[in-house]
Amino acid sequence: TVLSAIVLLAAGLAPQAFASEINYTQDFTGPDGSFPADWFDSTHGSFSNNIVDINNNQLRMRRDASNPSSLARNAAYVGGDSATWDNYTVEVLFTGNTESQYQATGILGRWQGASSINSGYFASEMSGTPGVLKIGKDYSGQGDAATVLASTSLARTVHANEVTRLVFQLNGEQLTAWLYAEGSTPGVYDDLLGTVTTTDSTYSQGSAGLRAGLGGYNREALFDDFSVTSIPEPAAVSMLALGVMLLVGRVR
Numbered sequence: 001t002v003l004s005a006i007v008l009l010a011a012g013l014a015p016q017a018f019a020s021e022i023n024y025t026q027d028f029t030g031p032d033g034s035f036p037a038d039w040f041d042s043t044h045g046s047f048s049n050n051i052v053d054i055n056n057n058q059l060r061m062r063r064d065a066s067n068p069s070s071l072a073r074n075a076a077y078v079g080g081d082s083a084t085w086d087n088y089t090v091e092v093l094f095t096g097n098t099e100s101q102y103q104a105t106g107i108l109g110r111w112q113g114a115s116s117i118n119s120g121y122f123a124s125e126m127s128g129t130p131g132v133l134k135i136g137k138d139y140s141g142q143g144d145a146a147t148v149l150a151s152t153s154l155a156r157t158v159h160a161n162e163v164t165r166l167v168f169q170l171n172g173e174q175l176t177a178w179l180y181a182e183g184s185t186p187g188v189y190d191d192l193l194g195t196v197t198t199t200d201s202t203y204s205q206g207s208a209g210l211r212a213g214l215g216g217y218n219r220e221a222l223f224d225d226f227s228v229t230s231i232p233e234p235a236a237v238s239m240l241a242l243g244v245m246l247l248v249g250r251v252r
Contacts, residue, residue, distance in 0.1 A: 022088050022230035024077065024208075028059045028223065038079030039209075040114050055222070061212040062220035074118075076111045076209025077228075083113060083207055087231040089169045090208045093189065093224045095161055096127060104134075104213035105221045107168040109175070110206030120206050122146070123168035123177035123196075124213075130154045133179050133194040135168075137202060150198035154179065158193070165189035171231050173199045 026036055034054045035041070041052045051062040052075055061073040076082075090107045106124030119138055126132040134151035158164055158181070165180040176197040183191040208228045212221035 024228040026226040028054050029057045030054045040078045041075035059223040074211040076207050084205050086205045087171045090228050091167050092226045095163045096221050108209035109170045110203040111209050112206050130157045133196050135175050150196050152194050152196040154194040173201045
């Protein structure tokens with residue numbers, strides 16, 4: 001049948017067209033105080049006033065004690081071939097425990113690894129009234145100091161302890177981020193609060209992770225349902241579509 005032929009064609013194309021397919025998920029389940037396997041963070045076990053660990057089956061980034069400045073925490077997946085990931089989409093659910101703190105919470109993309117912990121792209125939500133969604137690169141260890149590539153005001157303030165869904169897509173030089181709140185259906189995050197897009201060619205590969213710039217004390221960000229999926233190569237999609245048309249034409 002035509003359907004069988006299409007399935008066989010797709011199967012034949014898959015190894016070549018999607019050889020570097022990415023499909024990684026992490027829900028941060030584990031004992032409180034532990035840390036996910038094959039992840040790296042710049043402070044884990046190093047600073048008593050900053051905590052990065054699993055707490056209540058979420059990844060927690062928390063600042064507890066006095067410190068002279070705001071600090072950015074980051075954690076990223078370093079397993080497998082993640083250092084060579086190129087075009088992909090990252091999603092995560094996250095929340096912060098206050099809406100008024102100096103906090104830039106979000107996703108790392110094309111992160112350059114443990115030897116260069118502040119290099120790569122990020123998409124983050126900056127709390128405030130109404131708050132800002134931004135894309136940047138090469139943040140420092142202090143708060144949200146970085147090169148901001150693009151930003152946009154959110155449709156409304158993100159409230160303390162409100163769960164939002166952040167999506168960050170890196171496709172060639174094009175970088176796009178979307179922030180969603182929970183919509184009319186409980187547990188479905190499809191109420192768009194803001195979107196921002198820009199282009200940059202500094203980094204073409206790198207792993208994915210999370211960050212939080214925490215100002216003030218006893219403040220934290222919590223992350224859950226982290227996922228990374230590859231973006232199909234345009235040539236591969238075109239080949240598959242052409243093949244389908246040829247098969248349908250032959251049947252006719």
